[in-house]
Amino acid sequence: MTEREWRPPAAYVHGLDGPTVVVPGRVAAWLERHANLRQVRTAQRGADPEVDAVLVALAVAAAAWRQQAVPGSDHGTDQRNRPELGASCELSTTEAADRIGITDRGVRAAIAAGRLPAHRDGDRWRIDREDLEHYRAGRAA
Template structure:
């Protein structure tokens, strides 16, 4: 899933006023890490246009998450690490084609989001997709 890195101006469109087009993967990232879904719920009803845009972001995020991970819900840390949506650093390394040590280094450098559950790193499929997309964007530059 390689997407060429685009300048910020590539996401701005419109003749009657600027409109920003947000890729679905970025919508999912915003929901998860910027807590945009919480903002949508908190501010519901305060501005109809803002409501409509935040719902559109939510729908795009759900669509991307479903195609990327097979589930519309972002995985939350669980005590049981054997759930399908979680993988170990070794499993992530196999999927990425890198070493387990490289995965742990990416976690340490905060380039790959992971959860420490009972002393072991667990990575969701969604976090792996975000990491892969960010890595591909950086190499395309």
């Protein structure tokens, strides 16, 4: 599945013995970042072994998605051509625009509208690479 494809919720539910939800790595990374899953995993550790295992599995999937470096993959960004970029790399609006195929002005408009998280560094906007990937996936849907 590419980032441009949309799947209905039923596509993620599987299982004959009871419903099981398959969570893509990109979604696990989003949940970990925006739903504070690290804090939940730490606070609830030991309360329920199955919950512990699922929260760890989500963390592993999120980490794997962040490290993915396969060109054309729907799991993260190709980092082979940019080895200096890490998981917490911040991009300028121009770099972000180049990566997602829109104009610099379009990136700034998304920031102003609150659709793309960013912060000011002096007189420039800085965008986290992971936030940009989530924004790109949201645009595709």
